[in-house]
Amino acid sequence: MTAEDQKAFEDEIYAFVGREVCPPTPARDDVNNAMIRQWTEIIGDTNPAYTDAAWAAGSARGKTIAPPAMMYVWGQEGFKVTTGRPADAQADLVNLFNKHGYTGVLGTNVRQEYFREVSPGDNVVMTMTIDNISERKTTGRGPGYFFETLATFTNQHGEKIGTQRFKVLKFIPQEQPATAASEQALKVPTRIASVRGHDNGWWWNAVDDGKVLIQRCKDCQTLRHPPRPMCGHCQSMEWDSIESTLDGEVLSYTCVRYPAVPGYPKDPICAVIGLGEGTNLVANVVGCEYSDVFIGMKVKGKVERVDEKTILPQFYPL
Amino acid sequence: MSETMSDYKTLTCADVAVGDKLPPLAIDITTSLVVCGALATRDFEPVHHNKAAAVATGLPDVFMNILTSQGLMARYATDWSGPEAVVKSVDLRLGAPNVPGMVMTMTGAVTAVDKTSGLVDVAVVGENNIWGMHMQGSVQLALPQEA
Numbered sequence: 001m002t003a004e005d006q007k008a009f010e011d012e013i014y015a016f017v018g019r020e021v022c023p024p025t026p027a028r029d030d031v032n033n034a035m036i037r038q039w040t041e042i043i044g045d046t047n048p049a050y051t052d053a054a055w056a057a058g059s060a061r062g063k064t065i066a067p068p069a070m071m072y073v074w075g076q077e078g079f080k081v082t083t084g085r086p087a088d089a090q091a092d093l094v095n096l097f098n099k100h101g102y103t104g105v106l107g108t109n110v111r112q113e114y115f116r117e118v119s120p121g122d123n124v125v126m127t128m129t130i131d132n133i134s135e136r137k138t139t140g141r142g143p144g145y146f147f148e149t150l151a152t153f154t155n156q157h158g159e160k161i162g163t164q165r166f167k168v169l170k171f172i173p174q175e176q177p178a179t180a181a182s183e184q185a186l187k188v189p190t191r192i193a194s195v196r197g198h199d200n201g202w203w204w205n206a207v208d209d210g211k212v213l214i215q216r217c218k219d220c221q222t223l224r225h226p227p228r229p230m231c232g233h234c235q236s237m238e239w240d241s242i243e244s245t246l247d248g249e250v251l252s253y254t255c256v257r258y259p260a261v262p263g264y265p266k267d268p269i270c271a272v273i274g275l276g277e278g279t280n281l282v283a284n285v286v287g288c289e290y291s292d293v294f295i296g297m298k299v300k301g302k303v304e305r306v307d308e309k310t311i312l313p314q315f316y317p318l
Numbered sequence: 319m320s321e322t323m324s325d326y327k328t329l330t331c332a333d334v335a336v337g338d339k340l341p342p343l344a345i346d347i348t349t350s351l352v353v354c355g356a357l358a359t360r361d362f363e364p365v366h367h368n369k370a371a372a373v374a375t376g377l378p379d380v381f382m383n384i385l386t387s388q389g390l391m392a393r394y395a396t397d398w399s400g401p402e403a404v405v406k407s408v409d410l411r412l413g414a415p416n417v418p419g420m421v422m423t424m425t426g427a428v429t430a431v432d433k434t435s436g437l438v439d440v441a442v443v444g445e446n447n448i449w450g451m452h453m454q455g456s457v458q459l460a461l462p463q464e465a
Contacts (some may be wrong), residue, residue, distance in 0.1 A: 035358075042351065042358045043386070045393040048326055049401040055326065060402055060462070068405040069392040072385060076360035107384055111409040188419065189448065262448060266342070266423055 001100075009100055013133055013145065016096075019089040021128040021149060026156070027074035031066045031122045039070055065117040071153055071162050072112070074124040089130060090149060097170040102144055104171040114162040116155065123156040131165065144171025189263035190309040200227040206241075210303045212313050213241040214279050225279040244281075246301030248273040248315060251280065255290045263307065269293055273301070273315055287316040328400030331436045331461045340398045340426035340440065345390060347382065347420040347446065355386030382416035387444065387453050394424045395440050395457035403459045406437065410455030420446040429456065436460050 001009070029035070033051075040050050048055040049065055056064040066074075077086070085091050094105070118124060131150035136143060151164040194204045203226075206213045214223045217231035218238035230237055253271035260266060269285040271293070283301065285293055299315035306312050345351070356366035361383045364371035372380045392408050416422055422444050430439035438461055444453040 039358045039389065042354045043389040043393050044345075045389070045396070047393070047396050047401050055401070067389065067392065069385070069389045069408060070359070073359045077362070078360060079362050081362045082364055107412055109409075109411050110384055110388060111407065112388070113407045114405055117404065260445070262450075266447075 010136075013093065013096060013147075016089060016093045016130045016147075017133055019130050021088050021090045021130060022126065024125050024127045024154070025075060026123050026125045028078075029074070031074060031118050031120050031124065033064075033120050035073070036064075036066055036070070036120070039067060039073070043067075061117070063119050065119050066122075068114045068117065068162070069112070071114065071118075071124065072126075072151065072164055075126040075153075090128075093130060093147065094170065097145070101172045102170040104141055104144065104169070104173040106141060106169045106171070107166065108146065108169050109165070109167040111165045112162060113164075116159055116161040118155060118161055124161065125154045125156070127152045127154075139169060139171060141169065142171040142174040144169050146170075188308070190307040191263050193309065199229055202241075203227045207303060207313065208311050210311075212244045212246060212281070212301065212303060214244050214275070214277055215239050215241050223277055223279050225281060242277065244275050244277055244301070246303075246313065246315075247276040248281070248299050248301060250274075250285065250293060250295055250297040250299060250315075252295065253285060253293050271299075271315065273299060281313065283312070284314050285317070286314045292317065326401050328402035329398070329461055330464050331431065331433050331438070332464065334428050334431055334438055334461070336428050336431055338428040340394065340424075340442075342423055342425045343394055343397070344421050344423045345444075347416045347418055347422055349380060349418045352380050352382050352386070352416070352418060355389070356383045359383060359385035359389070361385055377415060377417060379417045379419075382452075384412065387412070387416070390422075390424070391442050391444065391453060391455065391457060394426060394442060395459060398426070398440075399438075399459050399461060403461050406458040406460055408455070408457050410442075410453045412453055413451035414446065414449035416446055416452050417448075420448050422446045422452055426457075436463055 036050055050067050053064055128149055128151040131148045134146040136145055146167055146169050148165055148167045153162045154160050196204050203213055214225055215227050216223050216239060217234060217236050218240055219236035220231060220234040222231055222233040224232060251272045251274045253269060255267050255269055257267050269290050271285045273281045273283055275281055298318045300318055301313045301315045303311060303313050353367045365375055366380055366383045369380055388408055388410060391410055392405055396403055424442060424444045426440050426442040428438060429441045438459050440457045442455060442457060446452045
């Protein structure tokens with residue numbers, strides 16, 4: 001695109017700023033209990049201000065209200081959008097972007113402000129304009145323009161109930177590397193696999209069989225963990241192992257809050273466990289809150305499958 | 319069954335302080351939640367109920383519509399505040415899509431309290447366990463001055 005073409009294109013898009021997307025349009029249905037109930041059930045919102053008339057009668061409001069976040073819902077087009085959006089200034093702007101290669105679309109920000117609550121029987125009237133269009137930006141998705149619509153909502157008496165600003169990026173999609181499609185396949189991440197070498201592979205293999213082993217010097221009987229070739233006590237290289245009963249005690253612990261690692265539980269409790277046999281083991285404490293853990297807490301270990309690929313000893317409070 | 323007044327508590331301005339944390343809330347992103355959430359918000363865009371249409375846009379499955387995310391963020395704030403709180407604004411920035419099979423965990427903290435007006439700002443992040451930040455933003459509530 002030459003500089004002149006670019007200028008001509010921008011003149012065309014910026015001419016949309018201030019244009020009306022929809023004139024003041026009353027919602028086809030008044031605010032009503034049926035739509036409120038459906039929304040609250042699905043969103044999981046048990047706020048009695050929305051659905052409990054008896055409670056609401058005794059509340060400061062004196063009656064139920066619609067969830068404020070439903071403000072835009074009342075004026076939605078409906079099922080016909082499955083076969084395309086009606087022509088309006090926003091659709092024309094989108095088509096203009098598409099024609100010039102800005103086919104990518106991404107909603108980036110929504111801000112709703114509420115000035116007045118509405119109740120069943122009220123009607124929500126929506127007006128929308130194209131409020132602003134940014135200069136051309138380089139974004140992670142590709143070069144593009146942000147445009148923002150401003151919707152204003154009033155009730156049947158003309159009282160302003162709220163506004164909504166919705167920002168959309170229209171961009172030229174970048175060539176994705178060939179691997180992108182497979183990376184996008186939804187795969188639940190698993191934990192980082194244990195590294196199994198000559199000196200410690202046997203220990204992890206035993207965990208896979210449900211056992212936590214402790215290395216023992218064949219000469220002086222000293223136990224050691226983590227696994228290593230030589231006895232630290234007598235320097236013997238001869239060893240065998242015993243199986244731990246997994247009776248233990250918390251010697252030290254922490255909660256790993258940051259960074260969150262995909263595949264791991266959120267805020268895992270990591271502890272140094274003193275095993276009854278005398279060696280220590282770093283493992284997760286599970287089955288209780290972080291605030292319940294204390295130094296000296298008695299725990300019992302279980303070897304468990306924690307994800308599709310990983311088996312680990314974990315410790316539970318007694 | 320209708321509950322009695324005393325079953326619902328609303329925080330007052332005096333109860334909250336900057337830095338207060340909201341209890342985390344984990345939401346299982348299921349096909350039912352994505353599709354039904356889209357319908358409850360009358361958002362009939364095919365990408366929210368028709369897997370083939372979603373796959374054509376490069377995603378593995380149907381994905382949550384913005385109005386459902388916005389509803390979940392508002393609900394998260396009022397679950398904490400109680401029913402007499404008045405929602406003044408919901409401001410959110412969108413990140414990675416929520417796709418069935420994911421778990422989105424919402425966390426929040428109080429970032430501003432104006433004792434005079436009763437306005438309280440709560441910063442909220444909704445992070446899914448696979449692609450990370452789904453939404454990030456703030457909810458402003460007006461809390462009663464006293465119980």
